[in-house]
Amino acid sequence: MSGRVELSPQYIAQLIREEQDVPVQVVAVDTLPTSAKNPVNKATFDTFLQGTVYKASTLTQLQEQTDALVMRLQQANIVAAAVPIIETSRSSVSGAGENPLPVSLTLRYQPKSHFTAKTGTNITNSGQGDAYLTFQKRGLLGLDETVTLDHRRDTGTNAGSNVSVLFPYVxxxxxxxxxxxDMFDAWKFLGVHDRGAAANLHTCYTPKSGKWNHSVTLDCIERVFHNSAYALPIKDTSTLVSEQLLVQEGKSLSSSLRWCASRDARDSTIAPATGHMVKVDTQISAAPETATPKFIKASCESNxxxxxxxxxxxTLSATGRAGYIHNLDPTRSYIHFADKFQSGGPNDVRSFAPMGLGPRSLGQPLGGDAMVAWGLSLFSRVPVGPMLNSGFRLHAFLNGGRLVNHNGMGLGDLARTLAQEHSTSVGLGLVLRHPMARFELNFAVPVTTHDGDMVRKGFQFGLGFEFL
Known part of the structure; x- marks a missing residue:
């Protein structure tokens, strides 16, 4: 008996359970848009198919690569939804022998609109919300790329405009x-105004692949800093101005090359229940007018x-972070405080204000060039009726960290300094683990502090994607 036979999802699942290593060969792929408007370019589909389903050689791999294809098309902002249908020219795989089973794939997809405009509010990892206005145009250059014009203003004093072009493949x-x-023009609440451009290449492997994702970014920034526009995270009636910030006033140019590598094997990025994550970030900055390297900044994080x-x-979650900045020419240049590490806040070391740890002058945080931070959190379902299976969790935590300026001390001495006299806090709270973000309401108490630490004893609200 011959002819095309559609394999139902239940049959596919049964085959995978019983004969996971059945050899297959994808002989044809048909792509059918739900609308004649905004179809995806053939060259784009060829790239995504060659990189996914055409690489499958067994039934299990075919299912995995089909899932990866749909995920990448959505991740690249090309389709809104896609439904794959697998068919075979044989009615049974029994007795197929060593010959691969020929299969064809029909992908029914809903293309993304060529133009969209939206406004609303968003969530930031700084514990604040923002209002945004966004315009998107797809396929302006005929490459299925997405051009985005974005302007946002958060509940603090951050504001900025950004024009970006996202290419689905390179x-x-x-x-x-x-x-x-990216081309950006952004005001920060530290009184810093950055404008410039950045080019980025990044991989998009799924956590199931077990591969490391890499990102390389090259940017050039014009920075203007005015101390009079510096906004503190707490009210300060002092009229004195820090000399260490005054010397950084004015305009400066910088360019940097940044490499980030991460491997995330957790079952969720926002509310994981199992797994681990490792991330390494390295940046080298230079003065573009002289091409002289200024500093190297490196950090790592593990969860x-x-x-x-x-x-x-x-659920038990343990997180550790560490960072180090090395000034390559300390006699001729300084590291701007906006490039240094900051620590403290409801998403970082809790029970301290944002930028509440580390060196400061006249109450103004200066940042540090060496840091460690850690957190230990225990989550429990709420054992009360319908709350048991909800997204709410009871939360107990222990946080700590140290932020310093090492002033060129040896690595051994610096390691001993960072290992001692941490600012620490403990607390209890309630967490809502939403698929889009995480919300925390904690009652936190500082246990050990340093002179100058900005403490936030009592209730503290955290909102964002990443937490210590």
Missing amino acids: VPGNAYLSGKI WVRSWLHNDFL
Whole structure:
């Protein structure tokens, strides 16, 4: 018996369970848009197909690569939804022998609109919200790229405009290498005004692949800093001005090359119940007018999560961060405070104000060039009726960290300094783990502090994507 036979999802699942290593060969792929408007370019589909389903050689790989294809098309802002249908020219795989099973794939997809405009509010990881106005145009250059004009203003004093071009792929046949170009004009609440451009290449592997994702960014920035526009996270009636900030006033140019590598094997990025994550970030900055290297900035972060009892009733999360900045020419240049590390806040070392740890002058945070921070959190489901299976969790935590300026001390002495006299806090709270973000309401108490630390004893609200 011959003819095309559609394999139902249940049959596919049964085949994968019973004969995971059945060899297959994808012989044809048809792409059918739900609308004649805004179809995806053939060259774009060829790249994504060559990088995913055409690489499948077994039934299990075919399912994995089909899922990866749909994920990448959505991630690249090309389709709104996609439904794959797998068919075979044989009615049964039994007795197929060593010959691969020929299969064809039909992908029904809903294209993204060529133009969209939206406004609303968003969530930032600084514990604040923002209002935004966004315009998007897809395929302006005929490459299925997405051009975005974005302007936002948060509930603090941050404001900025950004024009970006996201390319779904950079190299033909490589579905996992994307590119992006940004041009930005941003005001920060530290009194810093940055304008410039950045070009980025990044990989987009899924956590299931077990591969590291890499990102390389080259930027050039014109920075203007006015101390009079410096806004403190707490009210300060002092009329004195820090000399260490005054010397940084004015305009400066800088360019940097940044490389970031991460491997995230957690089951969720916002509310994981198991798994681990490792991230390494390195940046080298230079003065573009002289091409003289200014500093190297390196940081790393690790998160380990494990759960116990039925339905992940108890979850333990341990996070550690460390960073170091080395001034390559300390006799001729300084490191701007906006480039230094900051620590403290409801999403960082809790029970301290944002930028509440580390060196400061006349109450104004200066940042540090060496830091460690750590957090230990225990989450529990709320054992009360319908709350048991909700997104709410009870939360107990212990946080700590140290932020210093090392002033060129040896690495051994610096390691001993960072290992001692941490600012620490403990607390209890309630967490809402939403698919889009995480909300925390904690009652936190500082345990150990340094002179100058900006303490926030009592209730503290955190909102964002990443927490210590």
